[in-house]
Amino acid sequence: MWWEEGLRFTCLGCGRCCRGEPGAIYFTPEEEAAMAAFLGVDAGEFRNRFVTGKWRAPSLKEKSGGECVFHDAVTNLCRIYPVRPLQCSLFPFWPVLLASPEAWDEAARSCPGMNGGEFHSAEEIALAMAACPFPDLL
Ligand code: SF4
Secondary structure, three states: OOOOOOEEEOOOOOOHHHHOOOOOOEOOHHHHHHHHHHHOOOHHHHHHHHEEOOOOOOEEOEOHHHOEOOEEOOOOEEOOHHHOOHHHHHOOOOHHHHOOHHHHHHHHOOOOOEEEEEEEOHHHHHHHHHHOOOOOOO
């Protein structure tokens, strides 16, 4: 693997990954139930208000311009942070971004936390890859 010497990343909390280009945020059934419970809505209401079928699997909706439906533009914080999907917390250690240095560096052009900050060993990265619930989608 090209990342066998490890990679550097520390989230700077800028929120760009929540606001950037349109993209899918997938979630498991357990994550969907947790998000609905956190918001105090039932599964049907959650699906109607917050889920889109425009990607390859059910995904969180986006506002115009690609901002996640749960990104708070005032505080720049995630409104469901304690129960956010694992896809969010694994970023940028997604299979698609780890597939090549080019893919990683392309993502780093939008994320100022990549290629700097905390060192993550190959073992940590492999664990994140293994934890990805959607290895064929991300
Ligand atoms: S774009 Fe990068 S640095 Fe900014 S919030 Fe997202 S992960 Fe953190």
